[in-house]
Amino acid sequence: MQKVKVFAAFKEFFDEEFELPFPVKSINELKCALEKLNPGCTKLLLSARFAINHQFIHEDRLITNNEAIYIIPPSGGG
């Protein structure tokens, strides 16, 4: 199953790390899955970026079954 890791404000909606109940092939599918799991995250998802293997990915990138997906809320460092 695909692992998802979330940070910061997303941890108010999800466990820090969890497995998706069904596989997704795209960021759009991932967003739909997350909204189904917790509709409260919808607004935050609008400004999120996504990473795999420590690199940001384009939303049209194909996601494979064994990849861990990192959900990145807007930065707040500095």
Next chain:
Amino acid sequence: MKQSILYPQAVAGEQSGICPDQIDTVKMISDAQNMKAGAMVIFVGTVRTASNGKNATGLFYEAYTEMAELLLKEILADSICMHKLINASCQHRIGLLSLGEIAVVVITSAEHRKEAYDANQYIIARVKFELPIWKNEFYTDGTKEWRPNSN
């Protein structure tokens, strides 16, 4: 990795990165000293009380450390290349911080001050908006909030 044309040996501070303990600013300055540099600019970002119309009592920084350190190296390498630097370094703190504590340090060295100033602003702007680092602010009214950057 990009290199400075002027100083191919220019260093994107090897000690740069995400720091779970207090940042050793003195060591960073010492490491950045270079006989070719006529200017060294040091930016120190600290935790302030007034934020979001409320009074903060402190904050917690979280990072996606592996990715933040990769991106930071890229930003420093870009700054060296673009601004003719002799070296550039940056450390960003994570964990619990009190008011007044040092959150981030950026050091840039160049032959002349303009390059060092410009590069320093370039680095901190990208650090604030690109690195996967987040702050959870604690307020005097007992609330807390994850805050994105606004400036």
